[in-house]
Amino acid sequence: MKAAVLREVGKPLQIEDVQISKPGPREVLIRTAAAGVCHSDLHYIEGSYPVALPTVLGHESAGVVEAVGSDVRTVKPGDHVITCLSAYCGHCEYCLTGRLSLCVSPEMQRGEEDEPRLTQGATAMPQYLNLSSFAEQMLIHEHACVSIRKDMPLDRAALIGCAVTTGVGAVIHTAGVRPGETVAVIGCGGIGLSAINGAAIAGAGRIIAIDRVRGKENFARAFGATDFVCAEDGDFGRTVLEMTKGGVHHAFEAIGLTATVEQAFRILRRGGTATILGMIPVGQKISLSGAAFLGEKKLQGSLMGSNRFPVDMPRLVDFYMAGKLKLDDMISNRIRLDQVNEAFDEMKRGELARSVIVFDS
Structure with a gap:
């Protein structure tokens, strides 16, 4: 063969x-x-x-x-x-x-x-x-x-x-997104779009898609995003915090970069959860503010949703x-x-x- x-x-x-x-x-x-x-x-x-x-x-x-x-x-x-x-x-x-x-x-x-x-x-x-x-x-x-x-x-x-099971599964199984909650998805490739679609199926009230390629906005909205933020326009973390008046309930990182993982944690509101779907290269480390955990923020991984x-x-x-x-x-x-x-x-x-x-x- x-x-x-x-x-x-x-x-x-x-x-x-x-x-x-x-x-x-x-x-x-x-x-x-x-x-x-x-x-x-x-x-x-x-x-x-x-x-x-x-x-x-x-x-x-x-x-x-x-x-x-x-x-x-x-x-x-x-x-x-x-x-x-x-x-x-x-x-x-x-x-x-x-x-x-x-x-x-x-x-x-x-x-x-x-x-x-x-x-x-x-x-x-x-x-x-x-x-x-x-x-x-x-x-x-x-x-x-x-x-x-x-x-x-x-x-x-x-x-x-892979992509759909990983993205939708992370939303429904790993994170347990509930109706009305606010979701941010960083990265609008196959897995990120699936997470957006999963959040829409789960009944998320607001779904913010984030990507550095402006042309992905139409993709993201077709899959259920209510908002789109282009990462090339500046500090998207600050933009999301301002849009949501304090952060999202759930952030999903679908790229696998330490910088975007750290941003996913940063844009959470108190009690929020960041779920990492991207494959961070072996040997790389993540740096987070220890004081942020006092707000009961959580960082978790997800394997194949x-x-x-x-x-x-x-x-x-x-x-x-x-x-x-x-x-x-x-x-x-x-x-x-x-x-x-x-x-x-x-x-x-x-x-x-x-x-x-x-x-x-």
């Missing part, structure tokens, strides 16, 4: 032939229909996070089940599925207490003594984030995907595999089909696999929401 391979940090992906194994007892072979190009993949390309090389990138995807292992019970051949990088074992402390996204059990991967899922010739290739979806096929554990209704377009379903994806993703599909989830406008470009490097270049310029690789059926 054809796949986009990262061989060296800082270098473009290469389209190469990669061999894929047959499903083991708990595994599912999926024909990839679509894969979103996510900023998280760029972090690994640029070396902000470590990754074993060479590897096939991609983790936001949807497709059709081609074959299943002997013990698979959750999906069957012909099912349309969304994948999720937060594969879960189902029996550890995190899983048993409903925090599936925090599961770190190694049993969803093959053991060192087993045949690898991906190879090139005689060389094993490590699987990226349990998925490696920049490829024509995926071989994954059954607890890394969920079946969805077949009338859902798969290019839009792919977005639910604190999801329970086997339940959440089919519900998000229903939201889209009911017109509540704005996925059509999130796809800026539909591209071929061999255009993936161009998509990352466009991402760096910050001018689009999401490029989606669409594979031939």
Whole structure:
């Protein structure tokens, strides 16, 4: 099969032939229909996070089940599925207490003594984030995907595999935004727009979108923002504090920069919560005023929107089909696999929401 391979940090992906194994007892072979190009993949390309090389990138995807292992019970051949990088074992402390996204059990991967899922010739290739979806096929554990209704377009379903689950989930699960509360979202990429959409679904009274690209305003308002602040105009923190007469109930940072994380905390009102969605590069630290915590302000992280994806993703599909989830406008470009490097270049310029690789059926 054809796949986009990262061989060296800082270098473009290469389209190469990669061999894929047959499903083991708990595994599912999926024909990839679509894969979103996510900023998280760029972090690994640029070396902000470590990754074993060479590897096939991609983790936001949807497709059709081609074959299943002997013990698979959750999906069957012909099912349309969304994948999720937060594969879960189902029996550890995190899983048993409903925090599936925090599961770190190694049993969803093959053991060192087993045949690898991906190879090139005689060389094993490590699987990226349990998925490696920049490829024509995926071989994954059954607890890394969920079946969805077949009338859902798969290019839009792919977005639910990461950006939407992360953004909407952070609003609803991690932060617990309540009707009437004020929300600020810093960064209007795929995850930020999803957080805006999630805040609108949750009934937030005022949703302030913040981005350095002025052209993102129309995007943000289409997804539910009531206000837009261009960060290029000056101190956006001061602007938000003045607009809200003291700060917001919830701030969501969807970029992954220490400066914007610190600003997210700064723009909170007393008792407010800042939730960090962006991936801050390894080794970077955050500096906050200790006295601010006396106002019961909180800073918290969110991993993949604190999801329970086997339940959440089919519900998000229903939201889209009911017109509540704005996925059509999130796809800026539909591209071929061999255009993936161009998509990352466009991402760096910050001018689009999401490029989606669409594979031939």
